[in-house]
Amino acid sequence: MPAHTVASLVGITYGPGGQMSFTALHPELGRIDATLADLGQGLEWENVYRTRPRIWLTCPECGHGVHAKLSPRRTRYFAHDPGRSPDCQLSVESADHHLLKLVLAEAIRRAGWSADLEVPAPDGAWRADVMATSPTSDEDRMAWEAQLSPITDDDIQMRTDRYAADDIDVCWVSSRDRVPWLCTVPAIAVNPASPPAAAERWMVHDGLVRFDYARGGWVQVDDVTLATFVRWVLGDGLVFHAIGRRYRRIHLPGSNATTRRSASWTTQRSIDAEAEHEAMRQQQEAAKRAREARAREAEERRKQAEARRKQAERERQREEEERRRAEAEERHRLFMIEMERQRAVREAERREQQRKQQEQARQEELARLERDRQEQAAAQQWWSGVSAAQLTELLDHVARLSMTERTSRALLRSDEGDRDFAYGIPVYTGRHLYGVIRPCPHSLGRLPTSSRIFVRNAREKALITATGLVNADLVTHFDLPDHEQTTLL
Ligand SMILES: [Zn+2]
Structure with missing residues (x-):
């Protein structure tokens, strides 16, 4: 958000480096807050603004003198006196930073909690931009940090750990478009209202998701105002959740685009839905693995059966070949036997024929000899x-x-x-x-x-x-x- 729009909201004219804050130390009452109607101490603004003689207010950060001021839009704040300490953090905060702190304080107060700005730890371990305190217990506090300047993941984690050491939750809020540490610590990104307006007009555009069970994934929520978000967080309706490893591709609303998030604010119901989906997915994967295993086993059995069938077929062909060869050998053997038998038959026939011929010849010879004898006898008789x-x-x-x-x-x-x-x-x-x-x-x-x-x-x-x-x-x-x-x- 450009500085001139901040100026148009709060109406503050900045000197070099800003030099403004919303809190100051009163010499008798201590810490006073310009964003609260009674300054947090039962005081009227007129008790500190343009008083004569001047009340010596000092910066809670650097101890330099500050004086109460009103912007043209009548926003109340404190400005460092000339010659301020050059390393005061409050005095160098940007206009956007101041505006976001104001908006956060407003959202917290709308939620029914009290909001204190620029609250330091007793031991100086932290200084909350806005500290929310539960209406039911002073011990129940939550820090809201407006973080617009670049910061490393290690630094923001370290600062979060310091709150955790004092049992204080924290949510980091940025109005930048790109927020690299959004998943490192509990955080959101917000869009400033345009033109600048109250917390009801600021929208959370990153850091809040819901689980779409039908879609099987997380969807970024972009229709929740900063005021609603703060109310939900303080009412324990939202949790900062480490997203499951398989669900970190976040669907962006109204498009097919996705972005990666490893952690985000969401509801317990969405967390349960993610767990339920993960269980369902694991069941499906287990079922799929089981199906694949069964399919592999079936394929293996089929291959083994095929191998056995081929082996049996080769065995059968070998036996068939063996049988044919044996049959051929047997036929040949029988053929040779038959040939031998026929040859023996022919030989026997030939011998029989020969024997008959010899017998016949012998008979014929005997007959001839008999005829000859008879003829000789007859001839002898004839000549006698x-x-x-x-x-x-x-x-x-x-x-x-x-x-x-x-x-x-x-x-x-x-x-x-x-x-x-x-x-x-x-x-x-x-x-x-x-x-x-x-x-x-x-x-x-x-x-x-x-x-x-x-x-x-x-x-x-x-x-x-x-x-x-x-x-x-x-x-x-x-x-x-x-x-x-x-x-x-
Ligand atoms: Zn200061």
Whole structure:
């Protein structure tokens, strides 16, 4: 707040450095307060203002002489006499500082508490800008400090600790836009009324929050007047609260912006709501962790089941392969057995066939030998009825016939029956077969085809042609008698 607006409120004309205060020491009554109607001591303003002779008032801070003054707006205050001590804290306080002290005193008094300005500790450990005292107990006091100049966190903490050592609460109040120590100690930031006015028009713009459970976070309160705030604090309706670690992003009203605060004034109900939300959030997080753990376990179980299934599938495929291989081997073995069996069967068949053929050949041989024996027997029988003379006789006839027919004498090559000529005797004219003499009727099938046959008589010819194997035209007989004329010999 610019100095000229302070001046327009309180109407004080500042000299260099200010030089004003609201309290002074009366030589007989002690401390007097210009902001109180009776100056806190049952005095009239006129008892100190422009008195003759002058009352020697002094500065409670530096002991320098001060005199009562009225601003053009009729605000009462004390001004240091010329030549003041250069290091007096009261005399160098700014106009904004003085104005804020006035506003704080007004708010405290509206709340029903008494307010004393510039109250020092008996041992000098602190000097309260405004000391509020409970209407019910003088021991129940609270300091309100107007802090406009820069101060380190350590210094403001140290000054707060000094109040705490005397069991006095304190609230630091700044009208600056930016207040770095707002979370360090119990504090608020206020907006001066414009134009300057009473505490009812000053608004708390920082340092007061409420917990929005639905939103799950703290929201800065910006619609509370300084007077209301002071009344709530003095009525124990507000607590300076260390905000939970997870809730320090404070929502600013009417926008999506946030700011960070680690501590703030708030109500017990909001503190409870924060605790309740934190418990709910922790429950949700625990539930979420439990869900995630269950999901991880389920995933792990699924992976293990999948691994087991794949292992079982590989096992099954391996067994299937083994089974197929064994089956193939078994088929091959059975095939080889079958091949061997078939080969043995064929071999047995071949041996049987061979045996049958051999048997048949043997039978055939026996039959042939039997036929041969029979033919030989028949041929022997056939020739037994013919003597050598009769044979010679027959040969003579054949020879004569050959001379007639071929002008060549038929000759024997052997005088025995020849098997190949049906046991008859072949005769040749030169190199050519002329015919066969007396082939045996049992063996006619052995004769060369179309061989001429010579027999003794019609009876023999009849025996030969009766077989049906020989054409009768090829059989020649010579009407020789069957029986030898032995008697003639
Ligand atoms: Zn002084």
